[in-house]
Amino acid sequence: MNTPVLEPVSFRHVPVLAQTVADLLVQDPGGVYVDGTIGGGGHAAALAERLNPAGRLFGIDRDKEALDAVRHRLPNTERLMLHYGNFLDIPELLDTNGIENVDGILLDLGVSSYQIDAPGRGFSFTHDGPLDMRMDRNLIVTASDLVNHAPREKLIRIISQFGEERMVKPIVRVILETRQRHPVETTGQLASLVRSVVRGRDAIKSCSRVFQALRIAVNEELDTLEAALPTLIFRLKPSGRIAVIAYHSLEDRIVKQTFQKLEKGCICPPEWPVCLCKRSPAIRSVVRRPAVPDEKEIQLNSRSRSARLRAAERLPDLRSGA
Ligand SMILES: C[S@@+](CC[C@H](N)C(=O)[O-])C[C@H]1O[C@@H](n2cnc3c(N)ncnc32)[C@H](O)[C@@H]1O
Incomplete structure (x- = not known):
């Protein structure tokens, strides 16, 4: 990577x-x-x-x-x-x-x-950076932890409840398949996985929804x-x-x-x-x-x-x- x-x-x-x-x-x-x-x-x-x-x-x-x-x-x-x-x-x-x-x-x-624009904070899919998303860096669980270790049902719940994303099941399927081979560690990798499922103009909206969902979950907003x-x-x-x-x-x-x-x-x-x-x-x-x-x-x-x-x-x- x-x-x-x-x-x-x-x-x-x-x-x-x-x-x-x-x-x-x-x-x-x-x-x-x-x-x-x-x-x-x-x-x-x-x-x-x-x-x-x-x-x-x-x-x-x-x-x-x-x-x-x-x-x-x-x-x-x-x-x-x-x-x-x-x-x-x-x-x-x-x-x-x-x-x-x-x-x-x-x-x-x-x-x-600032948080969105700083790639090192991992909030945005428009900059490549570590999949972090913690507002408070003292929090223990990052977005990467959720994406790589949360059970399928939990990921589905997060992305459908907090992102209201309709393509949640295929997106979670591709995340699970990928993480069996290697961890998903960057915002760019996650955005590519979403784009491999949702193509065309809807891809940006789906990326926004998936990133919003993970951010809400990580920070328990x-x-x-x-x-x-x-x-x-x-x-x-x-x-x-x-x-x-x-x-x-x-x-x-x-x-x-x-x-x-x-x-x-x-x-x-x-x-x-x-x-x-x-x-x-x-x-x-x-x-x-x-x-x-x-x-x-x-x-x-x-x-x-x-x-x-x-x-x-x-x-x-x-x-x-x-
Ligand atoms: C939209 S920005 C606020 C911008 C600010 N009003 C200004 O004029 O610059 C939201 C800020 O709230 C902080 N924040 C979000 N949830 C919080 C919480 N539960 N407790 C304390 N700060 C929080 C974020 O870290 C971020 O810096």
Whole structure:
């Protein structure tokens, strides 16, 4: 096998809907805000611009390379605190810093342009590189581990659930046949296997879906989002806001359904004549339909094309009088 030559890639990421996010989130310039996916720091810079000297911003990312890059752009200070970690652990981070609840939280999901463009990270089928795909290099399982060692049924489940790829069975068959002869170690090898099954113009779409599926599985993206959202929402102050930008329907569905559930409050079966659970709505949506980038933004940044921004505001807890 030829080992791909990996060129260093500079950190470049254009934030999506940055001013809309800042408009929605920052209501109190002296408040406490959390960017749970700080990436290249574009949104964080837009948020920081709106804060006064009393305001504080926590920036979190599970990718140490992202944090190293953002440190040059936005130096760590008492007002901007950078942390390596998963946004799932934001409540713990707030506890450690003696903060009960915050004014705003941003999650800009998925991978950054830097991660996609760096062949050494193995996220993209357009550059040849090791089949890695870990956002956090401390994770143990890589995409290569899944492709070379996961049982057939698991690979089928990953590619059909997280990639929604119809040609999943023939793709998995060719992966299994190939790995019996030699391991599939690079993004280029995997893309060629997909292309050997899906030819013509659909090949690129199938490659995108297979790569997306493996990336979601390696980083446990959907489970993390589902577990994190309610806990983050309950760390908002009354009137505090959460904004989430999703880039594919699977993650957007989780955001939509979580918001709907918490907006509704009551969990009694619909056939019950009166509410017995006495749960009150925890949030209200602050954008009626998800905000999307306009044509101009899409022209300037084609990767913004699939973005959908949802935002919600925490309602006072009526039972506690908070
Ligand atoms: C779309 S980029 C964010 C870009 C950023 N908003 C900006 O303006 O530059 C997503 C970032 O979130 C990080 N990320 C994804 N899931 C995460 C998680 N569960 N916890 C922490 N960081 C995560 C990725 O490593 C990546 O750097």
